[in-house]
Amino acid sequence: MVYWEHKAGQKTFDSPKGGKHNMNQSNEIVIQTKGLSKSFGEVKALKSLDLAVPKHSIFGFLGPSGTGKTTAIKLLLGLTRPTNGGGTVFGLDIGRNSVEIRKRVGYLAQHPRYYEHMTARETLRFTARFFYTGPKAEIGDRVAETLELVGLAGKADRPIKGFSGGERQRLGIAQAQINYPDLLILDEPAASLDPQGRRDVLEVMERLRKYATIFYSTHILDDVQQVSDTVAILNHGELVAQAPLEELLVGSEGTVYSVVIKGDPSQAHGRVAGQPWVSGIRATTAEGQTAWQVSVTDEAVAEATLLRLVLSDESVTVTEFGRKKYELEDVFLSIVKEDNNE
């Protein structure tokens, strides 16, 4: 049974096979926070964040603007200190070992800024030297390879002040991964980009996923649905949901099958509604077709039996059948709305 449950104001995810998602296996966890909180005077920017980011995931950190995503990221990097709680990255404490953590992390800020007079190549060379020493030529090779990866090789020797938003963002990704980080933290990496730029950034993220865990914040839900495998949703500084994307998209209403029927469905309705594993049918009619949302309690039986039951009435035709999947936007809005109403 898949469901969302409230635990101390936070929804956690239970897998259909029982037990929690593998986030509890600490050796597979890259980022873990417990009660991580940050206040600015009276304003509580982040309230008791409990986060677990699995290794090699593309972890989408979602939330409306101003909900504390950037604050959480800055806390993870040791750029600001928590008011309460704490956390670890690679098992290292974010307060005491931030420099050690940053040796293994690549970070792209929401509005990346660099020395404007430097070229892209100079910026990457400067960045690389925080991590490596060695012959100039070797560092040059690393820089050239990285520029190639993000498609900036042709503009490598132009001063950054002439760069477009998309080019700056690519440079941002390049500088974030110059050290081949085990963890990439990207704060709204595609927010200021046009569709082409966004696609490019997502492609780069896809390319990098085999080398690193990617933790990125965004409010662009389409992007999350394209590349993420795990998602956390933040609202008003509070974590309201955290789950693998696939399971999140199944929804919080249990397993639901969608059936679209042509013809009189009354006989089939009676037959389906009488089944012990059917917990409810929601029907809507439009343009001579009836659409059912059938909630079931036994997914396996439903998969094997539901369509046969409907088609046993020869007077109806089934034009669509399948397990209902939600768009992330629906799930996100429903969770945020529900949280706002509480």
Added chain:
Amino acid sequence: MSSNSALQLVNERGWRSGFANLLRNENLEWWGSRRWLTQAGLWLLILNGLVALVMFVTPAVMQVTPDDNAGAMDPISMGIPAFFQIGATALAIGTVILVQGEMVGERQSGITEWILSKPVARPAYFLAKMVAHSIGIFAIMIGFQSTVAYGLFWLANGDPLPLLPFLVGVGGLTLHTFFYLTLTLMLGVFAKTRKQVLGVAMGSLLGGMLLLNIISQLGLITPWSLPNILPALVIQIPLPFATAFMPILMTAI
């Protein structure tokens, strides 16, 4: 992605994390651009231009328009205060203006956040700026100008000035300038705007000089009286120990 075997991981720890790279970058700002040339030319004009003016032009003008006191003013007794007294204040003002935006500007623009997201310790970030500016300011604004000034004094005097007192004066000038360099950089860490940095640093410099006229004892525990005592140290006018060295000691502390 390939791995570059010849590259080795940087092994800086604690407060030194990131220092070498940041210092290299800050030094490049001074020496890899025209900054050093601009500053050298500017301060040559301001400091040694002034010294040359008071030592070579003013006496000539006074000879044309003689008055009773003209004979009492020899070039050296005008040139040394011009360089060490007016120069100390001018260098402090110049330093404040030069570095006022270093910390605040980078913080506001997001560059500080970018740099600190790398394996960089906060003290290393501050110290790299401090050391690089100290080297640049000492070499260009103090060392080079003092060498030229020494030559001008030699020319005006006919004989070289005693070197040790002159070097003590240069040391005092350096200390005074570095005090305002440190103050301005530190203010940049806490202040929210350049105006705040500029206001407090300039207020300390200029307001301090005014305060000194009201409460002269402040001269013993602040750097405010340093510009006044440096010419006396160079000319070797005997001063009470406390008057001569307490400001130096307190400024250094």
